[in-house]
Amino acid sequence: MAALVLVLVPLALSGCAGAQNSLNPHSHAATDIANLFWWMMAIAFGGLALVTGIMVAAWFRRKQPDEEHAGERRGNIVVLALGIVMPICVVCALFVVSDTLIINVTQAPAASSTAMTIHAIGHDWWWEFRYPGTRADTADELHIPVDTRINLVATTADVIHSFWVPPLNRKIDTIPGQRNRILLYSNELGTFRGQCAEFCGLQHAHMAMLVIVQTKAAFRAWLRNEAADARKPAGGPALAGENVVLASCSSCHTIRGTSASGYVGPDLTHVGSRTWLAGLSFPNRRAWLARWITDNQSIKPGNQMPEFHFAAGRLRDVVAYLESLK
Ligand code: HEC
Numbered sequence: 001m002a003a004l005v006l007v008l009v010p011l012a013l014s015g016c017a018g019a020q021n022s023l024n025p026h027s028h029a030a031t032d033i034a035n036l037f038w039w040m041m042a043i044a045f046g047g048l049a050l051v052t053g054i055m056v057a058a059w060f061r062r063k064q065p066d067e068e069h070a071g072e073r074r075g076n077i078v079v080l081a082l083g084i085v086m087p088i089c090v091v092c093a094l095f096v097v098s099d100t101l102i103i104n105v106t107q108a109p110a111a112s113s114t115a116m117t118i119h120a121i122g123h124d125w126w127w128e129f130r131y132p133g134t135r136a137d138t139a140d141e142l143h144i145p146v147d148t149r150i151n152l153v154a155t156t157a158d159v160i161h162s163f164w165v166p167p168l169n170r171k172i173d174t175i176p177g178q179r180n181r182i183l184l185y186s187n188e189l190g191t192f193r194g195q196c197a198e199f200c201g202l203q204h205a206h207m208a209m210l211v212i213v214q215t216k217a218a219f220r221a222w223l224r225n226e227a228a229d230a231r232k233p234a235g236g237p238a239l240a241g242e243n244v245v246l247a248s249c250s251s252c253h254t255i256r257g258t259s260a261s262g263y264v265g266p267d268l269t270h271v272g273s274r275t276w277l278a279g280l281s282f283p284n285r286r287a288w289l290a291r292w293i294t295d296n297q298s299i300k301p302g303n304q305m306p307e308f309h310f311a312a313g314r315l316r317d318v319v320a321y322l323e324s325l326k
């Protein structure tokens with residue numbers, strides 16, 4: 001029973017599964033990182049096996065009382081070779097491999113080698129993504145075309161965060177006043193999860209993102225829609241909701257094509273087309289949106305949006321408007 005617990009608990013805590021797994025690489029940079037991990041793991045286990053083997057052998061060949069000092073000299077040489085010389089060689093080899101091979105591959109790409117640039121901006125506690133050359137500005141869902149080298153520029157609007165999408169590449173910190181770059185690339189269609197990897201305050205754990213890798217045509221269509229202004233609701237509850245949102249929410253949120261131009265929270269121009277909101281804290285569904293507006297401090301305690309206690313009818317209008325922003 002104890003042995004079973006010892007095996008199962010680390011497996012459960014390791015979290016090696018799902019869409020945020022650096023051992024399930026989808027780019028050559030991530031493949032190299034995963035390979036380095038497996039090599040280091042293999043060498044470490046080789047070292048462990050060797051040391052354990054020597055300990056077991058020493059137990060069987062331990063001195064008998066009548067051979068006090070026999071073999072001491074040879075023992076010293078073994079300690080010197082296995083305990084000092086070999087670790088130095090192994091660590092140096094790993095350093096050279098990771099420094100010359102892995103760091104080079106995962107390094108910021110030469111600007112001329114990439115097909116497009118995307119800006120990732122960390123905020124307490126959500127991710128903003130901009131596509132220079134267009135007006136597209138979105139949050140927490142980063143769309144990219146497949147098989148395309150992207151120059152990802154990571155900056156911050158407040159404190160230090162770290163942009164990390166484990167299946168695609170290593171982490172890159174967002175440092176105030178500095179632009180850090182990393183190559184973003186995926187060789188496969190799919191949705192990968194990323195996470196802020198630098199403690200940035202109360203809701204650091206709820207600062208996640210999705211990277212949605214699309215075919216080039218689907219990506220272009222998405223970007224065209226994302227760059228466009230918000231569509232004016234034709235009528236009904238969505239139109240009534242627009243007035244409430246412009247009056248109550250525009251100091252913090254931008255809705256392009258309207259008077260709302262705040263920059264404290266995410267751009268809501270196409271919020272209706274996202275699948276998860278607020279750093280992937282809740283799915284983009286009607287009941288959750290209503291709860292977010294009235295009760296967001298219980299969903300994401302400490303987040304910088306105030307709660308609004310609208311009457312039921314108004315709340316329904318506001319939600320209808322948000323949902324119309326496709
Ligand atoms: C004082 C500034 C402020 C005001 C006013 C404000 N918000 Fe927010 N809002 C935020 C911040 C900050 C976030 C991001 C919170 C987080 O994820 O940590 C946010 C997030 C959201 C999100 C999630 C968006 C996404 O893509 O993740 C929605 C939806 C939203 N707000 C709707 C509203 C509505 C509707 C109103 C008006 C009734 C409103 N907000 C008023 C600051 C504000």
Ligand SMILES: [Cu+2]
Pocket residue numbers: 122123125160161162196197198199200204207
């Ligand atoms: Cu963060």
